[in-house]
Amino acid sequence: MLTLSSNVTLAEWEIDIHQIRAQGAGGQNVNKVASAVHLRFDIHRSTLPRFYKERLLALSDQRITKEGVIIIKAQSHRTLELNREDALARLKALIxxxxxxxxxxxxTKPSKGAKRRRVDDKTRKGAIKSLRGKVSP
Structure with missing residues (x-):
């Protein structure tokens, strides 16, 4: 179960994690590639509120496919558990x-009303200044 900051939780059945073994892995990267993880999260089938689903689909992120599936690949750690935690953390950050x-x-620009008020204030102040020192009969 994955809990998000806005009191939204995702069930385990919503997140599909596969251990991937790359073809032709050899040399120094054997352990690293053997513990690679692919995480799949279907936005349409999830229990997220509709508003959040629409926001997720509107994001411009290359991990989100046209079908509405988030695919996250993690293979930076040597152990499967760390890769799984890393993929879940990235999914949580994206959501x-x-x-x-x-x-x-x-x-950034003042509105028309603000411009008009400013001009009116300046005009009023100018009229008051011009009347100073003049004695009325």
Whole structure:
């Protein structure tokens, strides 16, 4: 079971992990390749809320196929357990990236209303300054 930061959990049956042995592995990389792991996660079949699924499918990540399957390959560690943990951690990071709320950027240019208010304030201040020192009859 994989628990995400937003109280969303993924069941074990949703994550498909296969131990992969590469063809023609020889030399120094025998142990490393023999412990390689391929993780498959089908977005459409998962129990994630529909909103999160849509966000995941909208991500531009090469690990997400057109069919909506996330494929993560891990073979950087020598033991199978470490590769499995690494693949799960990368899946968790990818899903949390899609789940986290996006920051709303403030517009860089002032709005039309803000420009108008600024001009009005300047005009009012200019009128007040021009009346200083003048005595009314």
């Amino acid at each position: 949390e990236e899609a789940i986290k709320p996006r920051k709303v950027r403030r517009p």
